[in-house]
Amino acid sequence: MAAKETEAIILRTWPLQEADKIVSFFSRSEGRLRGVAPYARRSVKRFGASLEMLSHVRLRYEEKPHGGMARLEACDLLESFCGAQPSYEQILGGSCISEVCELLLPEHEPNEPFFRLVALVIGEIGRTADVWRPLTYFDLWAVRLAGFLPPLNECIRCHEEIATEQNCWFRPQWDGLLCRNCRGEDSWMLDPASRALARSMLTAPLAEIKQDGWTRSTGAELRRFLGQQMERHLERKLITRGQLEQLD
DSSP: OEEEEEEEEEEEEEEETTTEEEEEEEETTTEEEEEEETTTTTOSTTTTTTTSTTOEEEEEEEEOTTOSOEEEEEEEEEEOSSOSSOOHHHHHHHHHHHHHHHHHSOBTOOOHHHHHHHHHHHHHHHHHOOOHHHHHHHHHHHHHHHTOOOOSSBOTTTOOBOOTTSOEEEOTTOSSOBOGGGOOSSOEEEOHHHHHHHHHHHHSOGGGSOOTTOOTTTTHHHHHHHHHHHHHHHTSOOHHHHHHHTOO
């Protein structure tokens, strides 16, 4: 088997037999992969806390020449996600990022921009304990990097321009935004402030997006729109997105 070493982000783990774990990880050099961490459930000495969700790690593994899951040999923790006692919002926000990566990223396809996006967002959540601003930024850029962010100033149906100060709408059956005349009955509104927020996040670094005044309701309709775009292209519901919407 070929031995490799890579910087990676742990996405999630599953128990395997009595002592092992299956680990899904996003490698900077190799893309999304899965491997087996032997005895990870029985002994904490070999992997410690490095296999926790969204841990930023240096990973050494052996890959089988004819495919199949890799064998994890060692995992050194570079940065833990949200420290020892993350809030429920942080855990749920992290689970949402992990789920999107699991479903959106193909296996064995390196994606440096997406890796930098994930590292940036989880670092910001851990540093500030703020969830909604980094998560909105992640949703927007995940959709853009995946290649299905529609125009924010044009009706997808009639192709008329939607002025900056006008409301627009979106529906699960359509890939983009709709004007007032094309909106239909089962639609959600995206107001000018939401589109302005999207434009600012597309042109400014996350650190320059002001944290003051952010609550769960800030950017909520933008996140709903972006979530629908993901679900439409994935052809499945995102479980953690529904859980986020149910938070009090």
